[in-house]
Each structure stands twice: as C-alpha cells, then as structure tokens.
Amino acid sequence: MVDIIGGGILGLSLAYELLKRDIPVRVWERASTLGGLMGRTRFPELGGLECDRYYHAILSSDRTLMSLFDELGLRQRLHYTATKMGFYHNGHIYPMSTPLEFLRFPPLRFIDRLRLAYTILVCRRITDWRSLEQIPVAEWLTRLSGERTVRQVWAPLLRAKFDGDFSHVPATYIWSRLVRTTDTRTKGGSREVMCYLPNGYQELIDALAVAIRQRGGQIELNAAVETLRVEDNRITGLVVNAQEISASNIVITAQTPIARRLLPPEAAMVSERWGQLDGFLGIVCMLLVMRRRLTPYYTLNITDERIPFTGVIETTNLIDPQYVGGYHLVYLPKYVAATSPFARMPDDELRTVFLSYLRHMFPDIRDEDILAIRIGRERYVEPIHPIGATDRIPPITSDIEGLLLANTGQIYPQLTNGESVCAFARSVATQILPLVKNTPSAAISLCS
Numbered sequence: 001m002v003d004i005i006g007g008g009i010l011g012l013s014l015a016y017e018l019l020k021r022d023i024p025v026r027v028w029e030r031a032s033t034l035g036g037l038m039g040r041t042r043f044p045e046l047g048g049l050e051c052d053r054y055y056h057a058i059l060s061s062d063r064t065l066m067s068l069f070d071e072l073g074l075r076q077r078l079h080y081t082a083t084k085m086g087f088y089h090n091g092h093i094y095p096m097s098t099p100l101e102f103l104r105f106p107p108l109r110f111i112d113r114l115r116l117a118y119t120i121l122v123c124r125r126i127t128d129w130r131s132l133e134q135i136p137v138a139e140w141l142t143r144l145s146g147e148r149t150v151r152q153v154w155a156p157l158l159r160a161k162f163d164g165d166f167s168h169v170p171a172t173y174i175w176s177r178l179v180r181t182t183d184t185r186t187k188g189g190s191r192e193v194m195c196y197l198p199n200g201y202q203e204l205i206d207a208l209a210v211a212i213r214q215r216g217g218q219i220e221l222n223a224a225v226e227t228l229r230v231e232d233n234r235i236t237g238l239v240v241n242a243q244e245i246s247a248s249n250i251v252i253t254a255q256t257p258i259a260r261r262l263l264p265p266e267a268a269m270v271s272e273r274w275g276q277l278d279g280f281l282g283i284v285c286m287l288l289v290m291r292r293r294l295t296p297y298y299t300l301n302i303t304d305e306r307i308p309f310t311g312v313i314e315t316t317n318l319i320d321p322q323y324v325g326g327y328h329l330v331y332l333p334k335y336v337a338a339t340s341p342f343a344r345m346p347d348d349e350l351r352t353v354f355l356s357y358l359r360h361m362f363p364d365i366r367d368e369d370i371l372a373i374r375i376g377r378e379r380y381v382e383p384i385h386p387i388g389a390t391d392r393i394p395p396i397t398s399d400i401e402g403l404l405l406a407n408t409g410q411i412y413p414q415l416t417n418g419e420s421v422c423a424f425a426r427s428v429a430t431q432i433l434p435l436v437k438n439t440p441s442a443a444i445s446l447c448s
C-alpha cells in the first residue's frame, strides 16, 4: 500500500499508474475537491457557470497526456484549435502566430527578426540540455538573438515571468519553452495547435478519480495530513485531521516547502536535504468573465513593463464559448515572489490596478462588458531552478525508509505542465515499484 499526499494531477496520475502496476493506493487531499491548481471555480451570479480556475492548455504534441486520454476514453472528447499569439509592444498589438508575421514584427530590424527565427531553430536542434544549464539565459539569448532583441523582447518577457529578476535563470528555461511550443505547429508550421476538453482539465481529474476507485484505490477528501510518523528511521504512519493512521510507504506530491512542514523532528536531515532546492514562484491571477471577445489571441504577451500582469490569456479563443455558457474568459496572471507587493495586495486594490491597466490597453472596454471577476492566489506554482542547481534537486527516495517525495520541483529541465507532470508520475511509479511492492497489508489498518 502506498499513501499519496495530494490529490492534484500529480497525486492522481501517480495513484493511477501505481494501480496499473497492482500496487494498492490511498490518496489524501486536504481540499473538498480534487485537482489542486487544475481545479474549477464557480460563478453563482452567472447561473452557476463553472470553468477552470486558471488557464490550462493541452498541446497536440503532449504525448503522455494523449496516451492517458486514450486509456481513460477521453481522446474522442478532445477538440483541436489553431490558436493565435500576439505581442503588446509600445501601445500596439502585433500578431505573432505565423512565421511570416514573425518576420514582419515591426519593433525589430529585419536582421534581428532573422536572428530571432534562428534562435528558435537552434533550440529545436539542441538535444543535450546539460550544455545549457550553466549558462545564464540572458547571455545565451544575447549570443543567438542579439543584444537589441534581448532588450526589446526577451528581457521584458523574462522579467514578467520571474517577477523582475531573471539573473539566476539558466538557458534551459527558454530551450524547454521553445521546444514544447514549436512542436505543436500545424503542417507547414503556420499555427500552434492546442486542444481542450469541453469541461476543462476537470474531465481528466474526474476520469482519473473514477479509474482509481474502479481499481480499488481509496481517495479521501477534506483530509489534511498534519504530520508523518517515523520510528527507527522508517515511516510508520501519518496524522490526518488529528487521527493516527498506519502507513509504511508515503509519497508526498505537495510542493517541497509544504512537504517539509509535514516532516517530524526525526526527519530533520531529510528536511535539510529537501531544503537545498525548494524555491517556488507564486501567482495572482484575475479572471474576467466578459460579454464579448476582447482579442483574437489565446496569448497576448506583454513587453510593456508598466503593465503589471504577465499577459492576457483569452481561453475562449481556444475553447468554444458554448462550453462556458456563451461567455468569454480572460485571465490576467502575474507571477510573484513571496516578497512581491502584489502577493499581499488586497483583492479590491488588485482589481482596481489590473482593470485600470487593462483599460489602458483596451480603451473601448465598457463596464457592462465585464460580468464577473475572480481573483486567484497561489503561493507555490513554478519551481525555481537556478543556474547549475541540478544536483540540488531532492531525490525521490530519502534516508528514511518508506518516505518518498515526488513533486513538480523535481521536474527538470521540462517546465511544469500537465504533460510533464503525467510523464513524471509514470516514471516515478516505475522507479518506486521495487520499493513498495511487498508492503504488508496490515499497514493499511487505522490504529486510533
């Protein structure tokens, strides 16, 4: 029996993969619903409209996800859309979806545009990412794209993504990002193809939950794990909602700072090891439900550094609005370090600030266009992998027998997304199989 802490996509796909390998599992989720960051939000004021709390695209090149959709019978539910991308630069919006639009991007000189295209080509050819992880991203991009393009395009985008400071970011970041997104092009490479499930990622979460229960797995909701029990250097149990529960193999899928808080004093050395690399960026994200379409773009990148949000993501340019009550959904994310004033800004103030900048970008927005607003905040979203820090990534196994860690902080050099998370879950299931195979069934009894 394996006890999995966390019922997000990672915990659920790991549970499913272990059950496929005949290992019984029990999932502990502190929230009342499954899905974690991929969960839903509800608008009672709009007749109970439900949609993804945050934007979540699936790419046509997401191989692990596609095979998971096949296994769970979801593949035929997928819808495909050739999406558009734009750039907001110096008060203007430029389309940047096709190679031709790319080569016409007015803010850059022709030679700079060619070098930008060359950067993408070079990225696609690199297979050994290790050569990139010691190089600061700005240095590498300057070498390929030129100083002017870095100043005008890359630096503002990176500053927005890393809340102002990207000096610690290795070149692997851009490499991973470009390789994933350029893999999704239509034939001839003209457009990016994305997919969606009509009920959002929740369909995958629900299908995983059904598959887990059908295979005899247990899922416990409203079950906050408070601490783990360790005796003689091995896991003996966990405490959930003040109840003692026997356990012999525990996988924590919650992010490392949360995982460390669950460790008892006997696991101080493990905590120290995990603490060598436990940085995460958070996010604040304003979701607007609109009466009308705002832009034709799925993603509008912003290079104007006065605008506080990272981009304008209009998911109803991917998802047919008929699946979200005929409304238009616009997400305004801002990645935040723990110390960012935006992380602590009260909702009313954040709403005023974000809306004033959105109106600055789109002066024709009227009050009646915006039907509802939600502000989401998450402390741990994007793991931070500084230059040359691969050796500091915590291993899956620990010095305590039966204590395992499998979370997004260990996914590298891929960026964290549904595809990389599900691929990681598969690989973790294979790696831990020999360790968890012969667990005595007595270990699953409740002992309080």
Ligand SMILES: Cc1cc2nc3c(=O)[nH]c(=O)nc-3n(C[C@H](O)[C@H](O)[C@H](O)COP(=O)(O)OP(=O)(O)OC[C@H]3O[C@@H](n4cnc5c(N)ncnc54)[C@H](O)[C@@H]3O)c2cc1C
Pocket (backbone or CB within 6 Å): 005, 006, 007, 008, 009, 010, 011, 028, 029, 030, 031, 034, 035, 036, 037, 038, 054, 055, 056, 057, 058, 223, 224, 225, 226, 253, 254, 255, 258, 262, 283, 285, 333, 378, 381, 407, 408, 416, 417, 418, 419, 421
């Ligand atoms: C704004 C935004 C946009 C994104 N866009 C995309 C995208 O376009 N495409 C894409 O593929 N990915 C995207 N992602 C990333 C994706 O959401 C994450 O990579 C993924 O959801 C991480 O899943 P997880 O299971 O590792 O973590 P989580 O979803 O955080 O799950 C961890 C779970 O553990 C539970 N938990 C924590 N502590 C305890 C405890 N003590 N006891 C019990 N349970 C506990 C939490 O409640 C949570 O449910 C985006 C994320 C955000 C925030």
